[in-house]
Amino acid sequence: MPPHYLLFRIVLVLVLIGALAEAVWWITQPAVLTQIRHFLGV
Amino acid sequence: MPAFIGIALYGAFCYLALVYLVGPAWPFVVLGGGGIGVLLVIVVATGTLLGVGNLAAPTLTPAELATRLPQLTSSFARDRGWPNYLFAQSRVDLGAVLEHTAHAVTRVWGLLAGFVHHEPAMLFFWPLLLLPLAGAGALTVGAVVGAVTVCALLGVVLGLAWLGWLALVGLLRGVDLGVRVLRGAKATCHYSGCNYRNRLPAYRCGCGQTHHDIRAGRLGALARRCACGSLLPTTVLQAATGWVPVCQHCDRALRAGAAVLTDVLIPVFGPPSAGKTRLVLAGLVALEGYLSAAGASLRPVGPESEDTFQDATAVVASGMQTTKTAADRPPAAITVRLTAARREALLHLFDAAGEFFSDREQHQELRFLDDAQGLVFVLDPFSVPAVADDLTGVLAARLAAAAPALMHPEQSYQLTAQSLRDQGIPLRRMPLAVAVVKADLLLGLPPATGLHPEVGSAELERWLRGKGLGNLLDGAARDFGTVRYFLVSSCLPATDPAGWTNPTSPARPLLWLLDRSGVPIPAPHLAAAS
Numbered sequence: 001m002p003p004h005y006l007l008f009r010i011v012l013v014l015v016l017i018g019a020l021a022e023a024v025w026w027i028t029q030p031a032v033l034t035q036i037r038h039f040l041g042v
Numbered sequence: 043m044p045a046f047i048g049i050a051l052y053g054a055f056c057y058l059a060l061v062y063l064v065g066p067a068w069p070f071v072v073l074g075g076g077g078i079g080v081l082l083v084i085v086v087a088t089g090t091l092l093g094v095g096n097l098a099a100p101t102l103t104p105a106e107l108a109t110r111l112p113q114l115t116s117s118f119a120r121d122r123g124w125p126n127y128l129f130a131q132s133r134v135d136l137g138a139v140l141e142h143t144a145h146a147v148t149r150v151w152g153l154l155a156g157f158v159h160h161e162p163a164m165l166f167f168w169p170l171l172l173l174p175l176a177g178a179g180a181l182t183v184g185a186v187v188g189a190v191t192v193c194a195l196l197g198v199v200l201g202l203a204w205l206g207w208l209a210l211v212g213l214l215r216g217v218d219l220g221v222r223v224l225r226g227a228k229a230t231c232h233y234s235g236c237n238y239r240n241r242l243p244a245y246r247c248g249c250g251q252t253h254h255d256i257r258a259g260r261l262g263a264l265a266r267r268c269a270c271g272s273l274l275p276t277t278v279l280q281a282a283t284g285w286v287p288v289c290q291h292c293d294r295a296l297r298a299g300a301a302v303l304t305d306v307l308i309p310v311f312g313p314p315s316a317g318k319t320r321l322v323l324a325g326l327v328a329l330e331g332y333l334s335a336a337g338a339s340l341r342p343v344g345p346e347s348e349d350t351f352q353d354a355t356a357v358v359a360s361g362m363q364t365t366k367t368a369a370d371r372p373p374a375a376i377t378v379r380l381t382a383a384r385r386e387a388l389l390h391l392f393d394a395a396g397e398f399f400s401d402r403e404q405h406q407e408l409r410f411l412d413d414a415q416g417l418v419f420v421l422d423p424f425s426v427p428a429v430a431d432d433l434t435g436v437l438a439a440r441l442a443a444a445a446p447a448l449m450h451p452e453q454s455y456q457l458t459a460q461s462l463r464d465q466g467i468p469l470r471r472m473p474l475a476v477a478v479v480k481a482d483l484l485l486g487l488p489p490a491t492g493l494h495p496e497v498g499s500a501e502l503e504r505w506l507r508g509k510g511l512g513n514l515l516d517g518a519a520r521d522f523g524t525v526r527y528f529l530v531s532s533c534l535p536a537t538d539p540a541g542w543t544n545p546t547s548p549a550r551p552l553l554w555l556l557d558r559s560g561v562p563i564p565a566p567h568l569a570a571a572s
Contacts, residue, residue, distance in 0.1 A: 001101050002267050008127040009091040040069045
């Protein structure tokens, strides 16, 4: 298997991790947390 | 009565379960299920891309390329090499992510259905089943949303990489082709009977695999990897530094520097016994002497050309007769490498037997005529009736010694020119050098009155016209873009010891055609005729 396959895949994984981190950061914003709490009824 | 009490209790249980368990818990279950669905996709995608356990996507091999990449318009199958990740493996990887995700979601639903199937009594407590049902549904929705998002995200990244690849490939191809077009580089097959010529040769990997199109593309932008694992360059300019160019037609090795150096192809044509071979051999030796004196160099390329050049040197030095060119097969090229003014060029001279030019059907075998930088027509003045008729009596021996060509020059020219026109070859773009040979025998004879060694092209043309060759000259002027006439001797020394060129040097037609082909040759210095 050509080495650049692994390089491409690592880049794609890093993009996914970055997107996940971004999503977590967004969820932890007070405005979003308030809406989640409201949805959960707590 | 007991039944009524039982139904009442069951109803109360269902009510209480819905109000106090399902009601408060469902937002948590839905949110958690959705989140797990999204996380599931990300975990599966990460595992698939990193090849963790059973999640690893299958790797496409070069053998599967034909079914995975678009069909080529070329007459050759796609080269066997590893494709760039963007064009085949990326789709396989994304497909594996979706497949594994779908499999995981299906398993969740399968577990739920299996539980109910094995424990049908649980249906009695159906309010309690609503929570796992909602959880599974939320997980499915989360997985779908996650899969769409992940595919879109990775698709954008791969799309940006594809745009970068496109720009890089365009740049590499443009520079590679542009430099070679400016140089006038082509790959000429020198083998007898092939003579295929194009701008893009094939290259052979060390494993024996022939790569017919090494240009940057789906098999790699900066480099390509052969099925054997070896790295190959993606430009012809790079490939010339160590890879063997191969003919696209006959799959045999070409001369080093093919398709990279300026490539000049000059066929020599004329009737049998006109002196074509002698002109080619003497012309090469004279050209070598001329270039050496001018600070440039000429060296034969390949064992066949080296042998021919050695024979030519011996023939010219000894003055012996040239052997008749074999007429049973088309000629192989005599290839020499010229180095002048820091510019290198490959010169291919094709010397076919005159019989090939006296038969229009045999012309078809001479593929080198199709794409030449210029042509040399060998005109034997002793085969012109107006000249031969003047050589009677005591001069008849001079005529016999000249061994005139067996066909009238006009007939020979018209046969070749007509054949080239029939093939649609753009002759108007080609220069034609008409070499009036055997000057050493002709000068001084009564029919040569008015001729002298330094005779110019226009003066020589007038002399030929006076000998009744007007039709030939008019035809040549009509067919070719430029025509120039040279009076040459293939027997007199081409240069003096100081390297000065004899005015009847057989190198002069070649020097003129080389100059017109963009090979910078120093201006000839004409020595006084001895």
